[in-house]
Amino acid sequence: MQNFTFDIPTVIHFGKGQIEKLGGEIAARAHRVLVLYGGGSVRRNGVYDAAIRQLQAHSIAWVDLPGVEPNPRIATAREGIRLCREEKLDGVLALGGGSVIDCAKCVAAGALYDGDPWDFSAKKAVPEQALPLFTVLTMAATGSEMDSIAVMSNPETCEKESFSAPCCYPAVSILDPTYTYSLPAFQTAAGTADIMSHTFENYFSPVETSYLADSLAEAILRACVRYGAQAVKTPDSYEARANLMWCASWAINGFLNMGKPVGWSVHRMEHELSAFYDVTHGVGLAILTPNWMRYVLSEGTEHRFARYGVEVWGLDRSLPQRELAEAAIEKTRAFFSSIGLPATLGELGIGPKHFEEMARKARTANFDRTFVPLSVEDIVNIYRLSL
């Protein structure tokens, strides 16, 4: 097991009605907050009203910033930062899924940074301080509610880049599974694919000595298969929604890579899809993942995919390793299809036109320490396999 540090400062209040704790938690840390949300679903499903009641009950002032995009744009963060400064706000409240929370992280850090917030994504600066961030989660997917990562998009340059810093952990996150009941089946499925992809990125590592990390990864994958399908079929199953929501947080809060070297592959490739075509993140991941698996399957990696097949898909461990590995990859592909996700880029109307450029951009990230190192050519090949 490699050395690591565990340090998750986020307080999670999990369960039905936990929003009742929001006002007190904010009041202990801030007086005037920026309230970010997306296209308005939180106004229709009651989450916005419940949050505002909490602010009112604790005499916390607020300013709204609606309209945060599904792939949040840096311009929106700039607007949030302007509001924080003009209105002298000392906290940020995100109501929504990963996009809203990511944008809120950029605002919270950018408000205390003397420069343009795109500097964080461009790796010109690392946030050193941030306004306290509070989140009310409405979608189980990105895990942003319990990590320090934000992904922002810059449509002008076709860039989608992440940043991360200890000050960007939410102070408090409210995770109420009932808030995800109204999520359409397609979004639920895409969220499930995102959770599974985070888990795959952490799980497939050359090193296998971190037993708890690997076992929890397998448990999260099994849970996604079970409860993802259940939530798509039965949107108001509390058990399914609750387990999916808790999986989302733990797939990416750091536990799964503690003690092992991890380098992400599929997310980097997918980010270029989103940047070029504004693809739903989880859909891009569901399309690329089985093809990435197929591409990196070799004599050197097949034992890892075989283990995945046994532990996650319950395959018979007495079968030959290669057979297990191939069956596991096929199970993965079939599962994503079974919950209604597209299986090819063609279905999204995406052709090979930009593959070279996308691969070159993806390859600016470090692909040398990934499970299997990938060249620009390899990435193009995986895009092509996904057509």
Added chain:
Amino acid sequence: MQNFTFDIPTVIHFGKGQIEKLGGEIAARAHRVLVLYGGGSVRRNGVYDAAIRQLQAHSIAWVDLPGVEPNPRIATAREGIRLCREEKLDGVLALGGGSVIDCAKCVAAGALYDGDPWDFSAKKAVPEQALPLFTVLTMAATGSEMDSIAVMSNPETCEKESFSAPCCYPAVSILDPTYTYSLPAFQTAAGTADIMSHTFENYFSPVETSYLADSLAEAILRACVRYGAQAVKTPDSYEARANLMWCASWAINGFLNMGKPVGWSVHRMEHELSAFYDVTHGVGLAILTPNWMRYVLSEGTEHRFARYGVEVWGLDRSLPQRELAEAAIEKTRAFFSSIGLPATLGELGIGPKHFEEMARKARTANFDRTFVPLSVEDIVNIYRLSL
């Protein structure tokens, strides 16, 4: 899944050489610390010297309190509190296993409490504030390095009682698996039994809807079986020591009971054994656990023990449920014997003399919300089964 709050403020630096971070972490929070340790093994194995070098390098003053007992006594905590006050100390550093850390928690909270520290164990007071606590762990067992619980003993009254409060989480814990290499096989085995018992207490619950909690419990149990045996045989196996150490922290830091009702049984019964006979905690647990399992096995509970047998012991899930349950319990008993732990109270020279009194004292805790509610008579019966 039931509602819960996740809030673990402890920072963990895990791995070989991580003590290099101790001085900086303390210096950020305290200037003068009380250094607690036990019988002197930390002076022989270099842990004490390494810690003191950290204090010196960061100009942190210190006062020693050696001699903390294996079942730490309230008198020792009182002495620590006296030193903190007299020497105007503003931090507490524990070098050792669970006993030293528990005593350090009592000192850290007691130093800021206007009353006798036994009040915490006697449930007359709950700690509201504590000096910042730092730990360097030398034994994988109690999990005290990452939880807010302390167990103190009062030999005058034959009492051993726990307390818990949010202020009692360590601020920073250094977990270096190499520090456990010198632990004797018997202590390693007892520690493994302790980790497994914490996991059992959380795992066996009437409710089975918290998938990640239950899956991580199963993973910890499998890891204890694999790495506990390995560490007993090969004391300097880094992989075994590291995995055991990380298991110890997660068996009791709260993750395993998030979302489910949990009521501990065996620990309460064992505490009386320790209080009356000063039994090594893990040994008492190893003796009582299989007998508790056998006693509470019924038509209503057998499916839980069957699942345990399949997931932890790899038993064939097509076997009849009762058969699986009984085999799993027998596997548990055989495992503890295989790592060199006694199987009966008789081996420790303990007879039935105090069973009634011990059971009455144990029963002052709430046994109504345990996996299977137990009366005084039930507890006596389990002690008798363990003779």
